[in-house]
Amino acid sequence: NAGVMQNPRHLVRRRGQEARLRCSPVKGHSHVYWYRQLPEEGLKFMVYLQKENIIDESGMPKERFSAEFPKEGPSILRIQQVVRGDSAAYFCASSPGAGSTEAFFGQGTRLTVV
Amino acid sequence: GIQVEQSPPDLILQEGANSTLRCNFSDSVNNLQWFHQNPWGQLINLFYIPSGTKQNGRLSATTVATERYSLLYISSSQTTDSGVYFCAVESPAGGTSYGKLTFGQGTILTVHP
DSSP: OOOOEEEOSEEEEOTTOOEEEEEEOOTTOOEEEEEEEOTTSOEEEEEEEETTEEEEOTTSOSSSEEEEOOSSSOEEEEEOSOOGGGOEEEEEEEEOBTTBOOOEEOOOEEEEEO | OOOEEEEOSEEEEETTOOEEEEEEESSOOSEEEEEEEOTTOOEEEEEEOSSEEEEETTEEEEEEGGGTEEEEEEOSOOGGGOEEEEEEEEOTTOGGGTTOOEEOOOEEEEEEO
């Protein structure tokens, strides 16, 4: 069984560009979570999605950040007009739902804004 | 929201030593997980342990939910155990918080040969 797959592993963007981060959950998992890890810090929740629905985006900045989990295809975290402070590791996790919230994490995408 | 505190923040060991990492949380939890973040940044699931005791090789974990803490034991440590150990909890609020994890700040473990 493939685990959570994230791509790209590393992403470099110039200030003002857009960053798109992709996450394919574990096969059969219907719950997807995005977390951000700033340098020397722990992981912070950003957004929780199920297929075609955003359930909780309380941890996501109100501007420039958006997330989706379409009926077909991976979940996407989009950051528009990136700034240096967006440089971080972005992790995606999935869980099966159906009574289990055990989370499985991808390898992360390391975003560097230059 | 729920608070998660891990101790110690840093730990340096010689290969072969044993260690205990602690995670305190401020409220009841639905879920508690331990992760190892290796030097390449990958997060590896160690235990899913909202209560009780589990063992996996040289690692074991115990969560005492009524007293709001969890312990991770590492025996006969190896250099490959180096990295950051995170505890993460899910509060039982349910609804939009279902599955949402709050992480501690981590314990940085360095094992010297």
